Amino acid sequence: MSKTYHLTTPLSDEIVSELQSGDIVYLSGTIYTARDAAHKRLVDLLDAGEDLPFDIKGAVIYFVGPTPPKPGDPIGSAGPTTSYRMDSYSPRLIAEGLKGMIGKGKRNKDVTDACEEYKAVYFGATGGAGALLGKQIKSAEVIAYEELGPEAVRKLEVVDFPVTVVNDTHGEDLYKIGRAKYEIK
Amino acid sequence: MREIAYEEIVKNVRDIIVYSASNLPEDALQAMKDAYENEKSPVSKEVLKQLLENADIASSEARPLCQDTGLAVFFVKIGADVKVVGGLLKDAINEGTEKGYVEGYLRASTCHPFTRANNKDTVGYNLPAIIHLDIVEGDKIDIEYAAKGGGSENVSRARVFPPAAGKQGVIDYVRECISDAGPNPCPPLTVGVGIGGTFEKAVISSKHALFRDIGSVNEDPDMAEMEETIKLELNKLGIGTMGMGGTETVLAVHIEANPCHIASLPVSVNVQCHSSRHTHITI
Numbered sequence: 381m382s383k384t385y386h387l388t389t390p391l392s393d394e395i396v397s398e399l400q401s402g403d404i405v406y407l408s409g410t411i412y413t414a415r416d417a418a419h420k421r422l423v424d425l426l427d428a429g430e431d432l433p434f435d436i437k438g439a440v441i442y443f444v445g446p447t448p449p450k451p452g453d454p455i456g457s458a459g460p461t462t463s464y465r466m467d468s469y470s471p472r473l474i475a476e477g478l479k480g481m482i483g484k485g486k487r488n489k490d491v492t493d494a495c496e497e498y499k500a501v502y503f504g505a506t507g508g509a510g511a512l513l514g515k516q517i518k519s520a521e522v523i524a525y526e527e528l529g530p531e532a533v534r535k536l537e538v539v540d541f542p543v544t545v546v547n548d549t550h551g552e553d554l555y556k557i558g559r560a561k562y563e564i565k
Numbered sequence: 566m567r568e569i570a571y572e573e574i575v576k577n578v579r580d581i582i583v584y585s586a587s588n589l590p591e592d593a594l595q596a597m598k599d600a601y602e603n604e605k606s607p608v609s610k611e612v613l614k615q616l617l618e619n620a621d622i623a624s625s626e627a628r629p630l631c632q633d634t635g636l637a638v639f640f641v642k643i644g645a646d647v648k649v650v651g652g653l654l655k656d657a658i659n660e661g662t663e664k665g666y667v668e669g670y671l672r673a674s675t676c677h678p679f680t681r682a683n684n685k686d687t688v689g690y691n692l693p694a695i696i697h698l699d700i701v702e703g704d705k706i707d708i709e710y711a712a713k714g715g716g717s718e719n720v721s722r723a724r725v726f727p728p729a730a731g732k733q734g735v736i737d738y739v740r741e742c743i744s745d746a747g748p749n750p751c752p753p754l755t756v757g758v759g760i761g762g763t764f765e766k767a768v769i770s771s772k773h774a775l776f777r778d779i780g781s782v783n784e785d786p787d788m789a790e791m792e793e794t795i796k797l798e799l800n801k802l803g804i805g806t807m808g809m810g811g812t813e814t815v816l817a818v819h820i821e822a823n824p825c826h827i828a829s830l831p832v833s834v835n836v837q838c839h840s841s842r843h844t845h846i847t848i
Contacts (some may be wrong), residue, residue, distance in 0.1 A: 402608075417681055424685060435823070447629045447672045448705075456670055457629040462749050463714045485749035506615050507716065507751040507807055508840040509675040511623040529683045530632075530672050542615075544809075555748050558810020562606055563803030 386540070390438025391479040393499045399545045401552035405503065406540040411440040411482070413462060413534040418525055419469035421532075426472060433524035433533055435451050436473060440480035442505075445530035446514065449530045455520040455536070457510030460484040463502070467491050474500045481544055486555060503543035547559070567644075569848060571651035577848055578661025581710050582637060583669035585842045586629045589620045592778040593816075593841040600753050600806070609811030613753075615838060616806070631840045634671035635712030637662045637694040641774055644703035654706070654746035659694050659782035664757040666691040674715070680718065688722055697769060709776045717754065720746035723768050723833035730750040732819040735760060737833050742834045743799050748808020751838035753816045754796070755779060756799065762823035767831035775837045776845070779817045793816045806839075816841075 382402040387395060389409035399405065414422065414432050425432055445462050447456030463483030470481060471494035484507040492516050495501060505513060517536050524533040546554045589597070597620070601613040623630040639658055643649075649657065664674065671683040675692060684692060699705075722742050726734050739758055759770030783789035795818045805811020816839070825831060 388753040412685040415747045444632060445619045445672065445674075446632050447634060448670045450628075450670050456672075457623075457632040457634075459632050461633070462719065464749065485753065486747055486808075504748075504807065504809075506612055506619075508631045508838060509615055509619040509630040511614065511626070511630055514628065515633075524820060529685065530674070553750065558606070558805060558808070559747070560802075560810070561803065562805060562810050562812055 389440050391440065392438065395397065395466065396479050396499050396501055397549050397550055399548065401545050401548045401554040401557060403545045405466055405543050405545060407440065407543060408539050408541070409537070410540055411442050411536050411541070413442050413444050413446070413536060415443055415445050415531045416465050417528050417531045418533050419466050421525060423469045423472050425447050426476065431492070434535065437477035438479050439477070440482065441473070441478060442536065443483035446520070447510070449520070455514055455517045458514040459510035460505040460507055463487055470494065474498045487547055492553065494551055495547050496551055499549050499551060501545055502547040504546040505543050566646055566648050568648050568696045568746060569706060571649055571657045574640055574649065574654065574657035574742045574848065575661040575664065576749065578658055578708070578710070579662045579664040579668065580714070581708070581844050582662060582665025582671070583842050585710065585712055586634050586669055586671050587623045587627050588696045589624070589630060589840065590843060592780055593618060596779040596816040597753070597839060600816060604806070604811050604813045606805050606809065606811035608809045609805035609813065612806040612809055628633060629671060631714065631841065632672060633674065633714040633715045633716065634666070635842070636675060637666070638692065638711050638713045638772065639694060640776060642699045642701045642707040644705045645700055646704040647706055650717055655696060655698070658696055659689070659692055662694040663692055690718045706848040707841070708848070710774055711762040714838055714840070717836040717838040720750045721771070721833075722772070723741055723831070723834045726830040728828070728830050730830055731790065734830070736766035736798060738832055739795055739818070739834050740798050740802070743804070743836070744802050746836065747804055750836045751807060751840070752804055752814050753806055753839050754814065755816050755837040755841055756795070757837065758795070758818060758820045759835070760820060760822040760831070761825035762824070762831060764831050766823055767833040768835070770823060771833035771835035774819035774821045775841070777819045778845050779841065781819060785822065788820045788822055792820050813820040
């Protein structure tokens with residue numbers, strides 16, 4: 381039976397290890413956005429031995445490229461993008477202390493292995509629910525790579541941002557578990 | 566000869582882009598409500614509920630349904646008795662597209678294929694639009710529009726089979742495509758299947774098939790039957806809403822079939838996410 385958690389970032393090894401595939405989590409606090417282009421730059425920085433534009437220890441990265449905000453709003457619609465495009469970069473960031481990723485869709489074995497080894501989780505948010513999810517974001521500030529437009533790195537403050545644990549630290553995968561229950565061979 | 570002003574086309578295109586971003590068309594909304602009623606998995610049902618709430622918020626607060634506001638895709642039929650005054654039809658569609666995306670606060674999602682530099686600073690905001698043009702009888706311009714997101718486009722595929730592959734070969738190919746895609750294209754899906762023609766004709770047909778209203782019946786009874794057969798097969802995959810597991814993976818399968826070369830059986834599968842933002846106007 382899945383549990384429901386209300387968690388505030390940064391996330392600790394202890395809490396991350398407690399989470400199981402299928403658990404529902406309402407996240408609050410600071411999270412950071414990054415998509416393909418930003419991930420490449422973050423990993424390039426690590427390769428060059430330089431500091432990242434934010435503290436990666438305990439951090440949660442949201443794979444999202446929001447729509448522009450309307451006047452008076454902190455952000456536009458902001459649902460998850462498909463995560464596999466970040467698969468080649470995520471393990472490196474997990475090894476540096478990243479504790480959570482929010483996206484949609486499958487991750488590869490390198491990512492799920494890194495989640496087990498370094499204690500990190502992959503959360504799924506509902507793809508295509510951009511209007512609803514955008515409302516849980518209370519502030520947004522571009523902190524790096526402004527020239528990337530929707531792909532810039534943003535620091536977000538979120539309140540009760542709804543996600544589900546897809547890949548936990550124990551090697552379980554919600555997509556496999558869920559599909560197996562309903563697949564007719 | 567009927568004259569239609571360039572600016573009128575620009576305004577119409579701008580308006581359908583802004584409207585479609587926040588308002589799921591009636592056919593897609595009904596299909597999602599039906600999926601919610603029929604879904605057996607409590608987890609997928611919960612996610613469907615969230616998506617219906619999202620559609621409510623988007624519509625009532627004029628917010629984009631999804632942050633991926635797509636590339637603008639048009640199928641345009643211009644009557645032979647129409648003269649566009651004040652500019653070219655294609656330019657009017659592109660200008661309306663840019664206006665719609667800028668004024669609607671929609672995302673600039675078009676970029677160079679390799680440098681990935683965003684086109685907003687060079688070519689234009691979310692330009693160029695993808696435009697398929699045809700000339701028909703009459704004095705009207707018929708515009709079918711869809712905002713096509715990247716996640717579902719990324720799992721689409723095409724292949725030219727030998728004729729011996731037959732119907733079963735096509736069914737197996739579509740099943741393999743949707744099975745491999747799993748949660749990635751944001752199910753429940755509409756699946757466009759282009760069959761026959763040449764390689765590119767099959768691909769364009771599979772795209773156009775997605776513009777048909779969900780719930781409409783194929784005019785060709787054989788294809789209507791094949792659509793139902795494939796839909797049943799795909800819903801056995803158990804993928805469910807957003808891949809959480811469930812009985813409702815596919816909202817509809819739409820086939821467009823064409824005559825083809827005696828040596829070939831081209832097949833294309835174009836996938837549409839649950840946020841099927843499409844519309845149709847006549848000027």
